[in-house]
Amino acid sequence: MRKPILAGNWKMNKTPAEAVEFVRAIRPLIAKYPQVETVVCVPFVSLPAVADALAGVKVGVGAQNMHWAASGAYTGEVSAAMLKGLADYVIIGHSERRQYFGETDEGVNKKIKAALASGLVPILCVGEDLAQNEAGLTESWVSAQVRAAFADITAEQACGVVIAYEPIWAIGTGKTATSEVANRICGLVVRGTVAEIYGEEVAQQIRIQYGGSANEKNIAELMAMPDIDGALIGGASLKVESFVEMVRATAEQL
Ligand code: 13P
Secondary structure: OOOOEEEEEOOOOOOHHHHHHHHHHHHHHHOOOOOOEEEEEOOHHHHHHHHHHOOOOOOEEEEOOOEOOOOOOOOOOOEHHHHEOOEOEEEEOOHHHHHHOOOOHHHHHHHHHHHHHOOOEEEEEEOOOHHHHHOOOHHHHHHHHHHHHOOOOOHHHHOOOEEEEOOHHHOOOOOOOOHHHHHHHHHHHHHHHHHHHHOHHHHHHOEEEEEOOOOOOOHHHHHOOOOOOEEEEOHHHHOHHHHHHHHHHHHHOO
8 A cells, every 4th residue: 555645845944943833843743644655855055954953753845946967167056965864755747947947857757757767755746737747738748747756767766766747837826626636637648648758667656746735634535645745835834723633633644
């Protein structure tokens, strides 16, 4: 069985001091649910303090981006080697990075390779925007994003990637894809594409999250779906009560 994975994507929120306060608060509460893999993806500057505050605790630490190069003249960027030791996970290709910072499928592929080579678990984000959704392009778009992201990646490596299906129209809008629709895209399209590339065995191993206005009210219904293995949570991951409740509700279903 695939272990459920709930990851908070804090985006550009919380100072390092606020980050430490938050993880100290969730630490004892989340420890009660070891059957759920939990991750907090925090801004770069908070990584050292958060990693320190969570040392020895089963709450994973993640970054929200990285560069594909090992080092060099890339002002403002951070490499996988720099993250190593501070983070275990890294979000790659979030729609906000693609939309506001010009990230391409090719760059996403390079970042996944670099993350895997450094032993970081990539959380690869894919998803369509509203216009694509309304034009009936969701399936072809999402499938093409998955294919591009996994170019030249071995089956063995692919098993270590987490994929987050995040429809852009559902991010931060309060609109969630219905659990049936989310499950259909996660299953038929994302897992289906992985199966086409690597075969059914890899497709059954790989974990697929849903993201987009996931919260404490809808998480149980989403997690009850057979092809949804977790969630990438924005707004609701910033509040201790909501995040812990989402972990609890997920654990309750196991
Ligand atoms: P919200 O949960 O705030 O909609 O954000 C989702 C997201 O983008 C997580 O990466």
